[in-house]
């Protein structure tokens with residue numbers, strides 16, 4: 001028979017939102033269970049320096065997340081390495097099935113499943129994924145020592161990845177579909193001053209080209225968005241950094257979503273369309289998508305879950 005665990009508050013996700021919810025729910029004596037998912041620590045484990053987490057002018061993303069995990073654990077959060085595969089929100093307690101076979105039942109749930117990298121959707125991108133095409137410079141940059149690399153995108157992630165990749169690459173071409181970046185100015189400044197980086201404005205990637213045997217990238221073809229002219233760029237690595245989409249698989253058919261799948265919460269609140277289910281962090285936030293705002297929403301979700309449970313206790317008693 002499946003192992004069943006009951007908790008007052010089940011927190012799904014181990015990014016800044018999940019761990020902060022853990023700290024607050026623990027301090028409210030709610031003895032939360034937090035399920036970490038496939039990416040313990042979340043998106044910040046895929047980056048290097050974080051320079052906008054208050055209290056640290058610079059901290060490595062993975063270190064920050066190890067600290068947050070330790071903090072949540074020290075306050076009393078039970079942290080479990082498991083993956084939630086479905087949630088039944090039709091009645092309380094809510095029931096979550098997991099990859100390990102454990103069934104979690106919970107009086108309230110905090111969804112903090114964050115966001116995942118988007119892909120361009122090209123056939124050739126799919127073909128060379130893991131063989132020269134990547135969405136994580138910190139994970140794969142090391143393989144391209146002394147090689148030429150292409151980065152796609154014009155946001156903070158693309159600029160940071162391009163800068164980071166200059167530690168390994170002989171040259172980085174940043175291909176962006178417009179002629180201005182949407183990244184922070186401080187990052188744009190660093191990019192423009194870096195002699196190893198060459199921006200290619202107003203271009204879109206149309207094809208990744210490479211060898212069959214062994215499978216590997218040899219270059220890309222990029223099209224000018226106005227003239228249609230094709231430019232061929234030799235490279236060994238292609239890093240796609242075109243943004244992130246909310247990780248909403250568990251709830252997209254049951255909760256209200258908007259703006260491309262972000263879970264809708266009530267104004268100034270983390271309450272979703274189902275009472276007792278709260279959502280925090282990048283899963284709900286199409287606008288700011290920062291570690292500190294995610295952590296703030298994790299705090300709000302735990303405080304709101306506490307109030308919800310107190311009201312339920314009042315109703316039952």
Ligand code: FAD
Nearest residue numbers: 013014015016017037039042043084114281282289290291
């Ligand atoms: P995430 O960090 O996305 O974490 C989601 C968590 O949910 C993961 O632990 C995952 O395992 C878990 N999960 C997902 N599905 C399930 C499931 N089914 N069951 C259980 N668990 C599940 N922001 C900044 O403020 N400063 C920066 O310098 C910065 N740098 C960044 C660099 C990069 C390369 C990237 C990609 C993002 C960066 N960001 C930065 C943005 C920041 O990382 C996010 O805003 C933040 O991590 C969002 O936190 P979150 O808790 O909502 O979710």
Ligand code: NAP
Nearest residue numbers: 153154155156157158177178182241242243244288289290
């Ligand atoms: P983003 O800000 O959404 O930027 C995505 C970029 O990719 C944009 O420049 C966009 O072009 C381009 N793009 C999107 N779809 C494309 C397509 N199909 N083809 C070609 N280009 C495409 O995403 P992000 O850079 O991943 O950042 C996500 C969030 O994390 C942001 O809120 C960001 O601030 C945060 N973050 C923060 C830091 C930091 O604080 N240091 C670091 C990394 C990320 P357009 O510009 O034309 O739309």
